[in-house]
Amino acid sequence: MQRLESALGEAADAVNRTLDRLVPPVDGAERRVIEAMRYALMGGGKRIRPFLVLNSARLFEVPEIGALRAAAAIEMVHSYSLVHDDLPAMDNADLRRGRPSVHRQFDEATAILAGDGLLTQAFEVLAAEETHANPLVRAELVLALAQAAGAAGMVGGQMIDLEAQHARLDLAAITRLQQLKTGAIIRFSCEAGAILASAPTKERRALQHYADDLGLAFQIADDLLDVESSAAVTGKPVGQDQAAGKATFVAVLGVDEARRRAKAIADRAASHLAGFEERADLLCAMAQFVVNRRS
Amino acid sequence: MQRLESALGEAADAVNRTLDRLVPPVDGAERRVIEAMRYALMGGGKRIRPFLVLNSARLFEVPEIGALRAAAAIEMVHSYSLVHDDLPAMDNADLRRGRPSVHRQFDEATAILAGDGLLTQAFEVLAAEETHANPLVRAELVLALAQAAGAAGMVGGQMIDLEAQHARLDLAAITRLQQLKTGAIIRFSCEAGAILASAPTKERRALQHYADDLGLAFQIADDLLDVESSAAVTGKPVGQDQAAGKATFVAVLGVDEARRRAKAIADRAASHLAGFEERADLLCAMAQFVVNRRS
Numbered sequence: 001m002q003r004l005e006s007a008l009g010e011a012a013d014a015v016n017r018t019l020d021r022l023v024p025p026v027d028g029a030e031r032r033v034i035e036a037m038r039y040a041l042m043g044g045g046k047r048i049r050p051f052l053v054l055n056s057a058r059l060f061e062v063p064e065i066g067a068l069r070a071a072a073a074i075e076m077v078h079s080y081s082l083v084h085d086d087l088p089a090m091d092n093a094d095l096r097r098g099r100p101s102v103h104r105q106f107d108e109a110t111a112i113l114a115g116d117g118l119l120t121q122a123f124e125v126l127a128a129e130e131t132h133a134n135p136l137v138r139a140e141l142v143l144a145l146a147q148a149a150g151a152a153g154m155v156g157g158q159m160i161d162l163e164a165q166h167a168r169l170d171l172a173a174i175t176r177l178q179q180l181k182t183g184a185i186i187r188f189s190c191e192a193g194a195i196l197a198s199a200p201t202k203e204r205r206a207l208q209h210y211a212d213d214l215g216l217a218f219q220i221a222d223d224l225l226d227v228e229s230s231a232a233v234t235g236k237p238v239g240q241d242q243a244a245g246k247a248t249f250v251a252v253l254g255v256d257e258a259r260r261r262a263k264a265i266a267d268r269a270a271s272h273l274a275g276f277e278e279r280a281d282l283l284c285a286m287a288q289f290v291v292n293r294r295s
Numbered sequence: 296m297q298r299l300e301s302a303l304g305e306a307a308d309a310v311n312r313t314l315d316r317l318v319p320p321v322d323g324a325e326r327r328v329i330e331a332m333r334y335a336l337m338g339g340g341k342r343i344r345p346f347l348v349l350n351s352a353r354l355f356e357v358p359e360i361g362a363l364r365a366a367a368a369i370e371m372v373h374s375y376s377l378v379h380d381d382l383p384a385m386d387n388a389d390l391r392r393g394r395p396s397v398h399r400q401f402d403e404a405t406a407i408l409a410g411d412g413l414l415t416q417a418f419e420v421l422a423a424e425e426t427h428a429n430p431l432v433r434a435e436l437v438l439a440l441a442q443a444a445g446a447a448g449m450v451g452g453q454m455i456d457l458e459a460q461h462a463r464l465d466l467a468a469i470t471r472l473q474q475l476k477t478g479a480i481i482r483f484s485c486e487a488g489a490i491l492a493s494a495p496t497k498e499r500r501a502l503q504h505y506a507d508d509l510g511l512a513f514q515i516a517d518d519l520l521d522v523e524s525s526a527a528v529t530g531k532p533v534g535q536d537q538a539a540g541k542a543t544f545v546a547v548l549g550v551d552e553a554r555r556r557a558k559a560i561a562d563r564a565a566s567h568l569a570g571f572e573e574r575a576d577l578l579c580a581m582a583q584f585v586v587n588r589r590s
Binding site for chain 2: 108128147150
């Protein structure tokens with residue numbers, strides 16, 4: 001587990017440097033939106049998605065620069081989704097990772113634009129030649145990210161989540177909500193390495209199955225943290241899902257069953273990577289990490 | 296001019312059919328965001344950007360399906376920008392094209408998500424194989440659209456526009472605002488045909504110069520309409536830029552000088568296309584159309 005934590009730290013440092021280079025401060029009259037984009041990107045976070053990109057790419061010995069750019073693009077999309085989800089019209093969250101959310105630090109209009117800018121730049125990064133010499137790989141990355149992030153993925157999931165405040169979801173509905181809202185981007189994070197490597201279908205499938213289980217375990221653990229942890233540890237108010245009457249795995253399954261399932265699904269996630277042998281050790285350790293984390 | 300108007304109508308019909316196919320209604324729990332995306336897309340409008348894509352593509356005899364998909368992608372980006380710009384935190388506009396704006400017809404959260412979904416899908420459409428058999432062309436389309444729409448383009452322009460409410464802009468600053476906020480996407484609309492055709496640099500440059508002048512003439516004419524037209528004709532409240540103290544060409548140049556410049560710039564726009572001879576007649580007529588339109 002110590003090896004995983006240092007690998008996570010290294011991935012975070014590397015992607016932070018890449019993001020800092022890709023979104024430099026500017027002097028023009030539009031600098032405020034760039035400042036807000038940087039604020040959103042540089043707020044910390046464990047950078048789990050970039051870790052997944054970098055380590056799925058390493059399975060195939062993909063050159064690091066392409067993997068880092070793909071990781072940065074995914075983190076841009078993840079950050080944009082947090083900025084927009086935090087808006088008053090959505091989750092109305094004042095805090096994010098222990099700091100004021102973007103619309104509290106700047107203002108609502110700037111937060112909307114910063115999210116739009118981050119989402120747009122993610123595609124710019126993937127489509128640029130520096131990401132991969134083969135344009136087919138770049139087009140595939142763009143296509144897969146757009147599918148994961150759009151109305152059939154993350155955006156659709158957030159819509160379902162908002163609608164769920166007026167309806168009681170059963171386990172199947174909550175599972176679909178998770179697949180769209182958080183699962184699709186986690187899946188793309190793991191697929192990106194395979195796309196960058198033009199890997200065979202079998203290995204790409206294995207990574208998809210791993211990612212789907214990882215995402216599910218991650219979300220169940222997240223719901224558990226919401227009821228069990230403290231604001232000091234997670235950097236955001238606790239119990240807010242429950243207070244908002246949000247559909248969560250814990251609400252449907254109860255704490256004990258949710259914890260049992262998260263662990264079983266994390267074990268299953270690792271099993272999909274057996275074909276990669278010890279090269280997948282860090283990804284397997286990540287599956288344990290997401291269910292054991294305290295924040 | 297009659298030929299232009301029927302060509303505009305045909306382009307609008309064709310792109311509307313394409314959009315209807317690309318964003319079909321869905322049955323899932325996320326259907327509300329798709330409905331809002333369709334509402335935003337299907338609200339009418341002259342479809343000037345799609346017209347520019349289709350007619351720049353025709354200069355090079357590009358297959359129509361690719362041009363239609365690129366046109367649809369640009370209209371998705373244009374529609375998303377209107378949805379987000381209309382939000383209460385931005386321009387707070389209740390009306391758009393004579394109908395309630397998306398956040399008035401649905402709600403703010405749905406409008407934010409619908410915009411996000413449209414922006415994301417634009418890149419999905421461009422990156423998909425149906426748009427062009429050559430992946431390099433698809434990657435180039437994605438890259439150019441992202442550059443035009445992002446913080447160095449449309450998003451940056453909207454930021455400047457919002458900031459301008461607290462500062463008086465001079466002509467140079469307003470011109471830069473226009474280049475970013477509306478000019479970049481108009482430029483991409485004309486470039487898209489050249490990218491689809493892998494056209495030589497010289498012809499691509501000619502289209503860029505035409506587009507830059509067209510966009511500028513378009514914006515000056517838009518500012519004139521804001522002070523001169525009536526709500527019944529434009530489908531949105533009149534004089535709202537003036538009331539909001541917004542930076543406009545009319546505010547800086549006055550009505551007469553603004554009208555004179557719009558006409559001169561429209562003439563110059565057409566001159567850049569001389570090398571295409573009569574094949575560019577419709578694009579040249581469009582330059583006159585944007586300064587003579589009444590809505």
